[in-house]
Structure formats: structure tokens, C-alpha cells
Amino acid sequence: MLKRLITFTNDYKIVRGMISYSILWPVGNLMQQTFVENKNFRTYDWKKCLRFSVYGACIMGPTMFFWVRLAAKLWPGQTFRSSISKAITEQFTYDPASICTFLYLMTLFEGKSMRAAKHELKAKFFDTYKVGAIYWPIVQTINFKFVPVRNQVVCTSFFSMLWSAFLAYMKHIEIEEHKLHENDEK
Secondary structure, X not given: OHHHHHHHHHHOHHHHHHHHHHHHHHHHHHHHHHXXXXXXXXOOOHHHHHHHHHHHHHHHHHHHHHHHHHHHHHOOOOOHHHHHHHHHHHHHOHHHHHHHHHHXXXXXXXXXXXXXXXXXXXXXXXXXXXXXXXXXXXXXHHHHXXXXXXXXXXXXXXXXXXXXXXXXXXXXXXXOHHHHHHHHHO
């Protein structure tokens, strides 16, 4: 059975990333629930974990797979220069889109309105992006430099587990009511 799974994921490399993200993103969410919300096995929000798993499998796994392939074609090789070029380009293209997609879609997955999703995105995007701008270029430069291309998505998913814990924290933060009204006026 395990041999078949390994063969399948070697034949369909996108599935490897989807599987790793579907497992590691909810783990990141459980870390946030444990350390920030002081929850335990009996009190975890399992629906939230499921949302993180589905998002990881259906959004993060495939998009990261295609980004890594595109980056490898645009900047072939694993030199320091090509690795830093990939990481910086990712920071200014993929990451903003990824953060926007996460904040917006996860709010909708919670059953909230499109307006609420828009407000959450406006309120939380910049702070989230600032942290990512410090974290991801370092992680991805190392990843692009030292990890074989075939394993870069899986490697990213492990670092993404910590990132998903941070994203879960950002989702957990309540938007102050007056901040929402200030954004409406602008």
C-alpha cells in the first residue's frame, strides 16, 4: 500500500504537495489553538482544522507546485543568485496573492459574508505581509538553493506549517469595530 502511494506521488508530483499541505496546515492551526487559545484535544475547533486542511490541499499545494515549477524555468539552476531571485520574486508576486486569497477565502469558509471577508482582508493584510516579508525570503532562498526541485514543495510545506500557525493567529485576532468603520469611510 505504501509503495503504491509512493509510486503514485512520484508519478503525480502535485499530489505530494497536496498531501503534505493537507496534513501540515491543520497541524499549524492546532499549534495556534493550543498555544494562543489554550485549547486541548476536547476543546479544539475541528471544523477550523478541516478548513485549514482543505485550503492546504486544494489551494496551497497546487499553487505552490506550479509556482516552484515556474520559478525553476525562469531561473534555472540552484545558484545563490537564482535562489535569491526566486525568493524575492515570490515575495512580491506569489505571497501577496496568497495572503489575500487566504484571508478572503477562509473568512468565506467560516460562513461570513463577502463584505466581512473584504474588511478582514483590509484590516489584516499589511501586518500579515510584513511578517511574511521577513520569514519567506530566508526560507525560500535556502529551499531553492539546497533542496532538489522535486522536493521543494514538500520542503516549503514543512516551513508553511509554522506560517499556517501564524495565519491562524491572524485569523483569530478580532477586528476592532472602529477600525472597520474607519476603513468604510476611506
